[in-house]
Amino acid sequence: MTEERPTPTAESDAAAMRDLRALLGLHRGAHAESVVRAVQALTERRLGAVLTEAHRVATSKGWHAGADWTDPQRQLAGLMLIATEIAEAAECVRVGHLSPMQGAGGKPEGLPSELADVVIRLGDFAGAMGIDLEAAVIEKQAFNRTRSHRHGGKLA
Numbered sequence: 038m039t040e041e042r043p044t045p046t047a048e049s050d051a052a053a054m055r056d057l058r059a060l061l062g063l064h065r066g067a068h069a070e071s072v073v074r075a076v077q078a079l080t081e082r083r084l085g086a087v088l089t090e091a092h093r094v095a096t097s098k099g100w101h102a103g104a105d106w107t108d109p110q111r112q113l114a115g116l117m118l119i120a121t122e123i124a125e126a127a128e129c130v131r132v133g134h135l136s137p138m139q140g141a142g143g144k145p146e147g148l149p150s151e152l153a154d155v156v157i158r159l160g161d162f163a164g165a166m167g168i169d170l171e172a173a174v175i176e177k178q179a180f181n182r183t184r185s186h187r188h189g190g191k192l193a
C-alpha cells in the first residue's frame with residue numbers, strides 16, 4: 038500500500054526548505070548547497086554515535102580492563118582483531134552467506150553481520166586509542182569528494 042501524497046508545488050517546496058533550514062539551524066536565506074552539506078554532516082554524525090557505542094559496550098563487557106593502549110603490542114592486537122572480522126566476512130563470501138542469517142541462540146550471522154563486526158571493532162579500537170574516527174571520516178570524505186575520477190587514472 039502506498040501513501041497518498043499531495044503533489045508538491047513551488048509554495049510547498051519553499052515551505053519545506055524553510056522548515057529544513059530551521060531544523061538544521063541555518064539562516065532563512067541559506068543556499069541549497071549549505072542545506073545539502075548540513076544534511077551530509079548530520080548523516081555522518083550518526084556514524085559517530087555507532088562508533089562511540091561500540092567502545093562503550095566493549096568497555097562495559099570488560100574487554101578493556103587492565104589493557105594498556107599505549108603499548109604498541111596491544112595496539113597491534115586491536116588492529117588484528119579488526120582483520121579477523123574482515124577474514125570472517127571473506128569466509129562468508131567464500132561459502133555464499135551473503136544475506137543476513139541467524140545462528141544458534143539467534144546470533145546474527147552472514148556477511149552483513151561480519152561487516153557490522155568490522156565497524157564495531159573499528160569503533161572500539163578508535164575509542165580505546167582516543168581517536169575521533171567520526172571526525173576523521175568526515176574530513177577524509179570531504180577530501181575524497183574533491184579527488185579526480187579514479188584519482189587521476191589509477192586502474193584499481
Ligand SMILES: [Mg+2]
Binds near residue numbers: 150154
Ligand atoms: Mg565476526
